Amino acid sequence: MSTPIKDDSRHSTSSSTISSAPFNSIVGEHPNAVTNRFFSYERIEEISNYLRKKIAAAPEVAIICGSGLGGLAELITDKISFPYNEIPYFPSSTVPGHRGNLIFGILNGIYVVCMQGRFHPYEGYTTALCAMPVRVMKMLGAHSLIVTCAAGAINKDYNIGDMMIIKDHLNFSNFAGPRFPPVGHAYDREYVTLMKQVAIKHGHELREGIYSGLGGPCYETIAEIRALRILGGDAVGMSVVHEVTVGAHCGFRILGLALLTNKCLTEYNAAHESLHEEVIRISELKANDMQQLILNFVGVLKENYV
Numbered sequence: 001m002s003t004p005i006k007d008d009s010r011h012s013t014s015s016s017t018i019s020s021a022p023f024n025s026i027v028g029e030h031p032n033a034v035t036n037r038f039f040s041y042e043r044i045e046e047i048s049n050y051l052r053k054k055i056a057a058a059p060e061v062a063i064i065c066g067s068g069l070g071g072l073a074e075l076i077t078d079k080i081s082f083p084y085n086e087i088p089y090f091p092s093s094t095v096p097g098h099r100g101n102l103i104f105g106i107l108n109g110i111y112v113v114c115m116q117g118r119f120h121p122y123e124g125y126t127t128a129l130c131a132m133p134v135r136v137m138k139m140l141g142a143h144s145l146i147v148t149c150a151a152g153a154i155n156k157d158y159n160i161g162d163m164m165i166i167k168d169h170l171n172f173s174n175f176a177g178p179r180f181p182p183v184g185h186a187y188d189r190e191y192v193t194l195m196k197q198v199a200i201k202h203g204h205e206l207r208e209g210i211y212s213g214l215g216g217p218c219y220e221t222i223a224e225i226r227a228l229r230i231l232g233g234d235a236v237g238m239s240v241v242h243e244v245t246v247g248a249h250c251g252f253r254i255l256g257l258a259l260l261t262n263k264c265l266t267e268y269n270a271a272h273e274s275l276h277e278e279v280i281r282i283s284e285l286k287a288n289d290m291q292q293l294i295l296n297f298v299g300v301l302k303e304n305y306v
């Protein structure tokens with residue numbers, strides 16, 4: 001792992017107040033501004049050591065829950081839960097539908113670590129900071145990363161409530177971090193096949209497609225959606241790509257799963273606009289199907305790969 005880092009001794013793990021002060025982008029700097037830079041190997045190690053002392057085992061699978069999808073954590077047993085603001089150097093979750101807990105425990109027979117909510121660049125955090133927990137979860141021992149998200153459907157044939165395996169992405173966000181990591185095979189082809197088999201076996205219909213990652217926080221313009229469609233995007237969202245980039249860089253086998261919560265606008269005379277409340281409503285409505293897919297996929301990983 002690389003060490004492209006600027007450290008700052010003002011922060012140490014002895015201070016649990018680092019992340020707990022409120023975010024106020026208008027009147028001042030976020031209290032995590034110092035952490036909102038690069039992350040050294042040593043700092044990732046410091047965070048990992050803090051967690052390692054308190055957990056029961058090394059996690060094998062890491063899971064990131066997207067908007068409204070954090071209910072997966074309810075299926076985990078023997079849970080040890082850390083609110084993000086109690087973990088050294090972690091930022092706070094500020095988006096509704098992202099509860100902000102790092103949860104360790106057993107899911108379908110495997111020790112997992114689950115991010116119940118993620119960090120987005122539009123919250124004011126660098127992409128490097130948003131993806132920092134991926135490095136921590138890898139250092140703790142996880143070999144596989146399951147990234148879930150809510151996304152808008154661009155593909156004309158895809159509908160609200162569809163679940164889509166992410167086979168590749170279009171990255172329209174910037175990134176500060178290690179230079180030139182290859183991501184051509186970031187999404188594990190074997191995992192895609194495995195997930196399709198799981199879906200068939202358990203009677204779930206699954207789409208497959210390309211996720212376009214934009215910065216947000218505004219939803220896309222009609223011109224943008226039309227352009228993304230021409231470029232081959234099947235869905236669009238505001239996360240995933242930084243996590244997958246970092247996950248590929250640190251050697252994770254990765255599976256991406258998007259829940260399509262809305263149809264993106266492509267016509268100027270369309271009556272409706274996308275709303276985050278609607279995104280969460282659909283996520284929660286379909287959460288059970290997403291959870292079952294992940295639960296069964298993890299079970300298959302246990303049988304075949306672990």
Ligand SMILES: O=P(O)(O)O[C@@H]1C[C@H](O)[C@@H](CO)O1
Pocket residue numbers: 065066067095118120148149150151216237238239240275276279
């Ligand atoms: O964290 P995810 O990618 O699931 O959240 C999506 C993208 C935005 O954060 C939000 C827009 O409604 O949902």
